[in-house]
Amino acid sequence: MRQRTRWTTAAAVTMLAVGLAASVSSGAAPTHPVGSPTISKEPFGSVSGQPVNRFTLANGRGMTVRILTYGGIIQELTVPDRSGHEANVVLGFATVDDYVAHNSPVAGGGVYFGALIGRYANRIAKGTFTLDGQTFHVPVNNNGNSLHGGTIGFDKKVWSATEIPGTDSVGLRLTYVSPNGEMGYPGTLTTVVTYTLDNASRLGIHFQATTDAPTIVNLTNHSYFNLAGEASGDVYHQLLRINADRFTPTDPTQIPTGQLAPVAGTAMDLTRLTPIGARINENDPQLLTGQGYDLNWVLNRPQGGNALTFAARAIDPASGRVLSIYTTQPGIQFYSGNFLTGALVGTSGHAYRQSDGFALETQHYPDSPNHANFPSTVLRPGQTYDQTTVFQLSTE
16 A cells, blocks of 8 residues: 555545546536535434544535434435435434444444444454464454454444534544554554535535554445435336446455456446346346345456546436445445345335345455455555545436
């Protein structure tokens, strides 16, 4: 991982806004003056005696984002459709107690609705990796492997929060310091995640992390989207395009084989807008293993550099809502909500069933520490992990 200049938080927000303007389509930009975005705070219960707050970021175009200090969770994301009707387009729970009980149980598994994931997003084979000749073991919590940071990952922490007001955008900076040895990971890792909402309906997530000893890190946000509206039914009719010609096939425990396989001729070919349900029932070993889509795509990126690059686009034809994703990350995990069983009740009081939402998690590849041919996730003292993802909401 290359060393990068560390930004101050204020500079990060400014640079992110500049980067968005240069790298993201301006199709959703305002055509008339709008008011300045706002940010507000309210109590949202407590976890183990620690108070949890909910911050609401709103712009002048009908987009509202509600973020919890517990897990850095995006609880709600409300945007208008082509007729101006507003709806929440992410899955979540109504109370912090529901998140504690169901989002990622200590016993393992979970749905991770809207959460910040770390120290290592996705899977590490058998919970084991080697760094500088030393072997480390992290908790196993998914088919004999470690998933999303282990049994108590970043999604279960209460983060400290700082509001960042602005004229054209507002931000929320979340900070968590993970002590050396937490979940078996080496080094004290200081992580700062800045959410930014602007008047062009772009939600930016800027991840930064530093360490005092060599370690590995892979951070993402695990929001589930349903562009027709939360609890509106399955997403099979919604269209998806992923800017990737290759993906990383997995073994029966969902650990990458190490191959970077072409998507051409497979159900993983999403290089053109395709209904999510079009090929999800094909007799493909990769789909059978995950009971649907649950794989990492290798994003098409320019050689070198760390610029925001188009990663994916999803469209709900009925409402006209469009989600466009841009990122500096090398991969994106597409998960089609295969393990939603109807046992969980969401924010609107409706049960979530299979494929009621989909996740598009920008990140490094799964199990990268155990694959020398994958982009490195090693972070050393003096370096800064520095990644950005942008979710742009618009209509057509």
